Amino acid sequence: MHWSLAVLVVFADALIVAMAASALLDPSLANGLGSEQVGVVALMAFCMLALGIANILAVPMFFSHYVQLDDHRLSIVLGVHRASIDCIGILSVSEKIPASAGYVWKPTAPDPVRIHGRLFDEVVAVANKELLYEELLERNPRIRIVRKDES
Incomplete structure (x- = not known):
């Protein structure tokens, strides 16, 4: 798990609290709730609800994040986000991720890999990229591997 996600979650929690x-x-507030105070209390209740929802989505990422490759499927689990991709549908695996892509900072780990298919785009980070490439090519030899150092 990338450390910046932990910093972001802790900062947001501390700020809202x-x-x-x-x-x-x-x-x-000691004099009772006037119309302005009701608005402040409602805003704080909304902020606490937003904090709860954000934590429900973010905290599981710390405990459940992995990539699993079965016979013909690649499964990606990142907290509550789950994706399952048929290996035959993978077109390319790239270490190059465009800076304009919103998922460059996807909270996985440093040095992500983009898996591009016909109907999907996922970003994952694995400890051993070469092993991932080897296993994917074994299941689908048509996958194009694009490395960072290639132009």
Whole structure:
């Protein structure tokens, strides 16, 4: 798991909790809830709900992230995100990921690999890229491998 995801989750948690605490400790709340305070409390409730949803999506990534290659399928699990790809549908595997792609920072690990198919695009990071390439080519010899150092 990439360390930047952990930093982002902890920072967001701390920020939202600090905002909620600040709103709840506001001295004007001691006099009862006026229309402005109701808005602040509603906003804080919304922020806490957003925090809960973000944590439900992000925290499982720390405990469940792997790539599994079966006889004819590549399965990718990243927290609650699961994808299963038929190896025959994979067109290319590339170490080059365009900077304009939104998934460059996908929270996997440094040095990701882009798996491109007819109907999908996934990004994964594996400990041994060469083994992944070898296993994929064994299942589908038509897969094009694009390395970083190739032009």
